[in-house]
Structures are given as structure tokens and as C-alpha cells.
Amino acid sequence: MYKILITDHILDDAIKILKKENFEVEYNPEIDKVNLKGKIKDCDGLIIRGRTKIDREILDNAKKLKIIVRAGVGLDNIDLDYCKTKNVKVFNTPLAPINSVAELTICLILSLLRNLYEANKSLKEGKWLKKYFIGFQLKGKTVGIVGFGRIGYEVAKILTCFGCKIIAFDIDISRKKLAEEIGGEFTTDLDYVLSNSDIITIHLPLNSSTYKMFSKDVLKKMKKDSFLINTSRGGIVDEEALLEMLESGHIAGAALDVFENEPPITEVEKRLISHKNVICTPHIGAQTYEALKQESIEAAEIIVKFFNEEIYMIATSTKIDSLKKIAELVKKERKELSVRNLLLKSLENNQIKFKLNKQAAYMKKLSFVTVKEETPLGAIEFKIFSENIKEIIDYIAPLPKIKTLQYRTREFNIEETE
Numbered sequence: 001m002y003k004i005l006i007t008d009h010i011l012d013d014a015i016k017i018l019k020k021e022n023f024e025v026e027y028n029p030e031i032d033k034v035n036l037k038g039k040i041k042d043c044d045g046l047i048i049r050g051r052t053k054i055d056r057e058i059l060d061n062a063k064k065l066k067i068i069v070r071a072g073v074g075l076d077n078i079d080l081d082y083c084k085t086k087n088v089k090v091f092n093t094p095l096a097p098i099n100s101v102a103e104l105t106i107c108l109i110l111s112l113l114r115n116l117y118e119a120n121k122s123l124k125e126g127k128w129l130k131k132y133f134i135g136f137q138l139k140g141k142t143v144g145i146v147g148f149g150r151i152g153y154e155v156a157k158i159l160t161c162f163g164c165k166i167i168a169f170d171i172d173i174s175r176k177k178l179a180e181e182i183g184g185e186f187t188t189d190l191d192y193v194l195s196n197s198d199i200i201t202i203h204l205p206l207n208s209s210t211y212k213m214f215s216k217d218v219l220k221k222m223k224k225d226s227f228l229i230n231t232s233r234g235g236i237v238d239e240e241a242l243l244e245m246l247e248s249g250h251i252a253g254a255a256l257d258v259f260e261n262e263p264p265i266t267e268v269e270k271r272l273i274s275h276k277n278v279i280c281t282p283h284i285g286a287q288t289y290e291a292l293k294q295e296s297i298e299a300a301e302i303i304v305k306f307f308n309e310e311i312y313m314i315a316t317s318t319k320i321d322s323l324k325k326i327a328e329l330v331k332k333e334r335k336e337l338s339v340r341n342l343l344l345k346s347l348e349n350n351q352i353k354f355k356l357n358k359q360a361a362y363m364k365k366l367s368f369v370t371v372k373e374e375t376p377l378g379a380i381e382f383k384i385f386s387e388n389i390k391e392i393i394d395y396i397a398p399l400p401k402i403k404t405l406q407y408r409t410r411e412f413n414i415e416e417t418e
């Protein structure tokens with residue numbers, strides 16, 4: 001049975017799917033690094049979100065690990081290069097958070113423009129400060145979308161409905177068509193976006209090319225009194241430079257869902273958070289029931305698909321009687337073992353095709369026998385899985401022109417050739 005370790009909070013839906021498919025599941029959503037180093041030793045698969053850091057030290061301890069699924073998008077918490085050298089496959093569920101992050105971005109933009117946080121807070125404190133809260137309309141504003149991928153595009157589509165002008169910036173020029181389809185402008189010139197936008201919203205991945213991309217020099221190029229939104233990754237904006245730009249009044253306000261350190265720890269981060277023109281949220285972009293459900297289910301389904309890869313076996317014979325005998329044998333095995341997905345797919349064109357679920361075979365500790373038949377077209381090899389290897393060999397041995405090549409014993413790892 002394959003063991004799957006889940007080290008971040010995901011919904012129960014994922015665990016149910018995995019258990020139904022007979023995986024052993026350990027849900028340990030707040031595990032620390034020391035314990036993870038121990039637990040990972042006997043795991044075949046891992047499901048994480050953004051909290052768990054998968055570095056070299058962890059991967060060196062992961063002796064059996066074959067797959068990591070990141071429920072969500074960002075892969076910046078995983079040492080992808082080292083995973084490659086260890087032959088650990090990495091997947092994510094990039095579609096799940098799109099709408100939730102896009103909606104939070106819109107929510108933050110509107111909140112910034114209308115002083116929503118301060119207006120709400122002051123009224124709750126018993127103050128009626130109506131005359132101080134004069135904000136801005138969103139309609140007619142130019143919004144620069146930096147990183148016009150899945151989320152950036154979704155944000156742009158919604159903003160178009162608000163009557164905004166869109167300038168999309170991306171290094172991938174194939175995104176130009178999408179920008180133009182929604183009536184936006186596309187550019188690969190960052191300075192152009194910065195100097196022409198009333199609002200800049202960042203939707204980039206964090207990598208070596210984007211780390212601190214919004215440096216002091218870049219922030220200075222933003223229009224005076226413009227707004228900055230970041231719901232992508234904290235490290236992309238130089239926090240100290242942003243604080244300086246807010247304090248000098250060059251940038252009118254910022255909304256941040258992400259920080260270089262999460263939770264924020266530095267003095268600069270604390271000052272940013274408490275700045276009167278900053279609205280901030282604790283990385284809640286994908287924290288909706290819908291996104292969590294979708295990413296949990298997708299993550300579990302990726303694991304199931306990965307381990308339950310279906311194996312097709314094709315037996316071909318010029319003698320239909322040989323095939324019928326093999327077909328009967330497989331049918332019998334299916335009945336006795338009740339192995340799911342063991343199907344006799346066809347008996348036509350002198351061919352039979354079986355479909356077997358790898359995990360089911362593994363769980364049943366099935367052995368297989370590889371047989372070879374000499375045909376006028378050359379030798380054809382195929383495998384038959386069974387719990388009773390001897391019975392199969394006995395069945396096949398008298399069949400004309402079919403000879404047993406090799407078989408594997410129950411342990412599945414000892415290979416013997418006749």
C-alpha cells in the first residue's frame with residue numbers, strides 16, 4: 001500500500017478520495033521540519049500547500065518519495081532542481097485558486113480606493129468621519145497588470161467590466177492576444193506600465209528573475225499618487241523601498257496579501273502593516289471554500305492518477321483458441337481476485353487487451369508472467385498478472401507457439417528468467 005503524507009491544511013475531501021483508493025494517509029498539517037525529516041522516510045507521496053518547505057535536507061531523507069503535489073499554484077517552497085535529480089515528480093493545481101485570488105485582488109483595489117478599512121474602523125470606534133473619507137472611483141482608471149498569466153488575466157477581465165483601461169505586462173508575448181481580446185493593451189516594457197497606470201497589480205511567480213523586481217528604482221517609476229496591489233508573492237516587492245515610497249507620499253496606498261516573511265517578522269514589515277495607507281491580509285488569496293475544495297480534490301486526484309496508472313496488456317495470437325484460453329484464464333482471475341479494473345476489453349482481430357490498475361495489482365501482490373508467442377509477423381510479448389503464478393504457467397505451457405519468458409514472484413522485485 002502506498003503511503004501519502006499531507007503536511008498542510010487541506011479539506012477532508014482529499015483524504016476521503018485517497019482512502020477510497022486504498023492509500024495509507026497520514027494527515028499532519030502542522031508538522032515541523034524536524035518531524036517531517038523523520039516522517040518522510042517511508043512516504044511514497046506528499047501533498048503540501050505553501051507552508052511546507054521542501055529543501056535538500058528533506059529530500060535527502062525522502063528515500064521512497066516519488067511525487068509531491070502542491071495543492072495551489074506557487075512552487076517557490078520546493079527545491080525543484082533537486083527534485084529532478086532525485087527523480088521526484090512535482091505537480092500543482094494551478095486552476096483551483098484563480099477566481100478566489102482574482103476576487104480578493106478586486107476587493108483590495110476597491111477597499112484601497114474607498115478607504116474602506118479606515119472608514120469601517122473609525123465608525124466601530126464611534127467616530128463619524130464622513131468628510132475625511134473621499135475616495136476614488138474605479139471606473140475609468142488605468143490598471144497595469146504585471147504578470148498576465150491565469151490570475152492576471154482573470155483580474156483584467158473583471159476590471160474591464162468596471163470600465164477600467166488595462167495595460168497587460170508579461171514576458172510571454174503569446175499573452176498579447178488575450179489582452180487584446182478583452183480590449184486591453186499589451187506590452188513587454190515595464191517602464192511603460194509603471195508610468196501610465198493609476199493602479200499596479202502584481203501577479204508574477206517568485207523566482208530569481210522576479211525577486212525584488214519592484215525595487216526602489218522601479219517603484220519610483222510608478223505614477224505619483226498611484227496604488228500598488230500584491231497578491232502574488234512577498235519577495236517580489238522590496239518591502240523597505242515600498243515603505244519609503246509610502247512615507248514620502250509618492251505611492252498613495254498599497255494592499256498586500258503576501259509578505260517576504262510569513263508571518264511578517266521584520267521591523268520594516270511591521271511598519272508596513274501598520275501604515276495608515278496600507279491594507280493587508282494574511283495570505284488569504286486562495287482561502288475560500290471553493291478554492292480549497294477544488295485544490296484538495298485535484299491534489300488527491302493527481303496522486304490517484306499517478307499511482308493508479310493503468311497497464312495495458314495485449315495478447316496477440318494467430319490461433320484464436322489460444323486467445324480464448326487466455327481470455328478464460330483472465331476472466332477466472334478477475335472473478336476470484338475481484339481486482340478492480342481488470343477488464344477483458346476485446347477479443348477481436350486476433351487480439352485481446354486487458355486493462356489493469358497498477359495499485360490494485362500492487363495491493364493484491366499479484367505476480368506476472370511474461371509470455372512470448374512466435375507469430376508470422378515476429379515474436380510478440382505480453383504479460384499476465386495473477387496471484388497464482390504456477391497456474392498460469394501450467395495453462396500457457398501447452399499452448400502452441402507460446403512460451404513463457406520470465407515471471408516475477410509475489411515480492412514483485414525478484415525477477416527470474418527461464
Ligand SMILES: NC(=O)c1ccc[n+]([C@@H]2O[C@H](COP(=O)([O-])OP(=O)(O)OC[C@H]3O[C@@H](n4cnc5c(N)ncnc54)[C@H](O)[C@@H]3O)[C@@H](O)[C@H]2O)c1
Nearest residue numbers: 074147148149150151170171172203204205231232285286
Ligand atoms: N495570494 C495567494 O493566496 C495566491 C494564491 C495563488 C497564487 N498566488 C500567486 O499568484 C501568482 C500568479 O499565479 P498564476 O496562476 O497567475 O501564475 P501564471 O504562471 O499563470 O502567471 C504568471 C505570469 O507571469 C509571467 N512572468 C513570469 N516571470 C515574469 C517576468 N520576470 N516578467 C514578466 N512576466 C513574467 C509569466 O509569463 C506568466 O504569464 C503566483 O506567484 C502565485 O504564487 C497567490
